[in-house]
Amino acid sequence: MIEARGLTKDYGEKRAVDNLTFAVKPGVVTGFLGPNGSGKSTTMRLALGLDRPTGGSITVNGKPYREHAAPLHEAGALLEARSVHTGRSAYNHLLALAQTHGIPRRRVDDLVEMVGLREVARKRVGQFSLGMGQRLGIASALLGDPQTLLLDEPVNGLDPEGIHWIRNLLKSLAAEGRTVFVSSHLMSEMSLTADHLIVIGRGKLIADLPVDEFVRRASKKLVRVRSPQARELRGLLEGPDVLVTGDGTTIEISGLTSEQVGEAAAENRIVLHELAPQQASLEEAFMELTREDVEFHAGVPEAERAVA
Amino acid sequence: MSSAALTAVGNVRVTQARVFVSEWTKLRSLRSTMWSLFAAVVLGIGLPCLFAAVTSSHWNHMSPHEQANRHPLDIALAGVNIAQLAIGVLGVLVISGEYSTGMIRATMSAVPRRLPVLWAKAADFALVTFVLMLPTVLIAFFASQSIVDHIPQLKTSLSASGVFRAELGGALYLTVLGVMCLALGAIVRNTAGGIALFAGIFFVIPPLMNILPSSWNNAISPYLPDAAGRDVFSLTTGSHDLGHWAGFALFCGYTVLALAIAGVLLKRRDV
Numbered sequence: 001m002i003e004a005r006g007l008t009k010d011y012g013e014k015r016a017v018d019n020l021t022f023a024v025k026p027g028v029v030t031g032f033l034g035p036n037g038s039g040k041s042t043t044m045r046l047a048l049g050l051d052r053p054t055g056g057s058i059t060v061n062g063k064p065y066r067e068h069a070a071p072l073h074e075a076g077a078l079l080e081a082r083s084v085h086t087g088r089s090a091y092n093h094l095l096a097l098a099q100t101h102g103i104p105r106r107r108v109d110d111l112v113e114m115v116g117l118r119e120v121a122r123k124r125v126g127q128f129s130l131g132m133g134q135r136l137g138i139a140s141a142l143l144g145d146p147q148t149l150l151l152d153e154p155v156n157g158l159d160p161e162g163i164h165w166i167r168n169l170l171k172s173l174a175a176e177g178r179t180v181f182v183s184s185h186l187m188s189e190m191s192l193t194a195d196h197l198i199v200i201g202r203g204k205l206i207a208d209l210p211v212d213e214f215v216r217r218a219s220k221k222l223v224r225v226r227s228p229q230a231r232e233l234r235g236l237l238e239g240p241d242v243l244v245t246g247d248g249t250t251i252e253i254s255g256l257t258s259e260q261v262g263e264a265a266a267e268n269r270i271v272l273h274e275l276a277p278q279q280a281s282l283e284e285a286f287m288e289l290t291r292e293d294v295e296f297h298a299g300v301p302e303a304e305r306a307v308a
Numbered sequence: 309m310s311s312a313a314l315t316a317v318g319n320v321r322v323t324q325a326r327v328f329v330s331e332w333t334k335l336r337s338l339r340s341t342m343w344s345l346f347a348a349v350v351l352g353i354g355l356p357c358l359f360a361a362v363t364s365s366h367w368n369h370m371s372p373h374e375q376a377n378r379h380p381l382d383i384a385l386a387g388v389n390i391a392q393l394a395i396g397v398l399g400v401l402v403i404s405g406e407y408s409t410g411m412i413r414a415t416m417s418a419v420p421r422r423l424p425v426l427w428a429k430a431a432d433f434a435l436v437t438f439v440l441m442l443p444t445v446l447i448a449f450f451a452s453q454s455i456v457d458h459i460p461q462l463k464t465s466l467s468a469s470g471v472f473r474a475e476l477g478g479a480l481y482l483t484v485l486g487v488m489c490l491a492l493g494a495i496v497r498n499t500a501g502g503i504a505l506f507a508g509i510f511f512v513i514p515p516l517m518n519i520l521p522s523s524w525n526n527a528i529s530p531y532l533p534d535a536a537g538r539d540v541f542s543l544t545t546g547s548h549d550l551g552h553w554a555g556f557a558l559f560c561g562y563t564v565l566a567l568a569i570a571g572v573l574l575k576r577r578d579v
Binding site: 048073088095102103104 | 313314315316317318319320321322323326327329330331333334337338339340405406409410411412413414415416417418419420421578579
């Protein structure tokens with residue numbers, strides 16, 4: 001369980017996290033979504049006590065993280081920025097962390113095996129690929145058998161097999177009743193793993209809701225129709241709440257369900273060749289939701305943005 | 309393998325002793341540690357032997373005045389001056405290396421109370437330095453003595469007045485210097501900055517004092533960390549110096565102060 005109340009963090013003049021209040025519950029995978037620079041990593045650092053909040057509070061399993069007697073048993077974290085000494089072997093890295101808590105050496109061996117690093121465990125971490133580094137990060141997150149997991153962009157740099165592995169791991173950890181909090185800037189990734197979503201932009205909370213509700217709410221209802229009588233249908237449907245776009249035989253209707261469009265066509269004996277409800281993709285839904293809050297836009301001049 | 313099949317963690321909690329063990333693992337598992345300590349031992353023994361050999365072969369060409377100015381302990385403890393470079397740099401690296409690589413985030417996530425890490429690092433490094441440097445200065449003593457064996461004026465023994473204290477002092481000086489450099493590294497959190505601070509305090513400021521009027525120089529210099537620390541391994545102290553153990557106590561005081569500042573900053577700053 002992670003609970004933020006009015007969490008705020010300033011770095012100098014810049015407000016990185018702005019009055020965040022949310023709760024991450026056990027037993028489900030909660031996705032933490034936001035564009036780059038929206039404050040996801042800062043929130044995770046605040047949860048782990050690495051940074052001190054400017055205002056508000058964040059607790060892990062009911063207490064500020066630093067007040068726990070066995071912090072690694074409460075929360076395990078994979079931070080986005082590398083947190084490993086490049087000159088040390090993966091095995092010694094894990095061993096040193098385990099020793100702070102008196103975690104048995106055999107658990108280190110087991111974890112090395114589990115994340116698939118057995119063959120390279122004695123090599124220096126500096127020689128690791130990004131994917132191997134992520135696997136080591138996962139191993140260190142699981143070291144203390146934590147009740148809560150905080151993983152910042154865990155699929156970064158992983159190959160498809162590794163991504164698949166992480167997804168299943170996250171789901172099984174949640175199924176064991178753990179709190180799993182995973183950040184990503186990719187909505188598509190979250191839709192495959194997360195049950196619940198917390199969305200932030202420019203440090204502020206934008207949404208806190210189940211994944212399917214997010215998709216339903218954010219996507220515009222759009223129905224695509226192909227008909228030789230498109231022009232006729234258009235005249236029938238258009239109204240104050242209904243917008244029809246397109247020309248020729250294919251039109252897109254927003255403001256009506258496909259059922260309503262189909263029934264209207266049948267009543268007026270209009271032939272339809274195609275009737276398809278269009279789901280906005282998750283990525284589109286996410287972009288729609290966070291458009292105002294993206295820190296950096298690619299190549300869109302300020303004036304143009306204001307018009308948009 | 310699922311996470312349920314892993315060895316159970318058992319009854320875990322963070323203790324100062326466990327952090328001490330963890331920091332020992334970290335210290336021994338880096339090549340930079342091994343190389344620096346190896347360099348300190350080799351130079352600490354090798355340099356006195358080299359000086360002894362040079363002195364011994366040139367002895368008959370030296371003027372009586374020059375001969376009288378040679379003291380066997382200066383030769384035996386010459387290694388301390390070079391070993392301090394390796395120990396000081398390693399002291400800075402022990403902590404600054406964690407910042408430069410990002411390891412500090414993992415460390416402070418495991419021990420979010422933070423201070424146990426600083427104490428454990430200092431204690432581990434002090435212990436390793438002392439355990440290695442005491443034999444180093446003693447071996448340097450006996451080795452250089454055996455090289456100058458044929459020159460009666462350069463013969464001395466550990467039981468001679470002040471000799472054992474100076475030998476022990478050489479190892480103590482290096483130990484405390486290492487801890488001070490660790491504290492400096494913790495304060496600036498940056499390898500280059502830490503080493504610059506170390507070099508400034510021990511190698512740059514002391515000679516600059518000679519620019520001051522001698523009454524000022526004499527009043528200030530003995531209290532500088534470098535001079536105060538050296539009192540404990542010099543055979544005699546000058547009229548302006550603080551005395552062997554008084555100087556060393558002041559040196560320890562500076563180190564405690566640096567550690568305290570490092571501790572306060574570690575607790576207050578974001579990682």
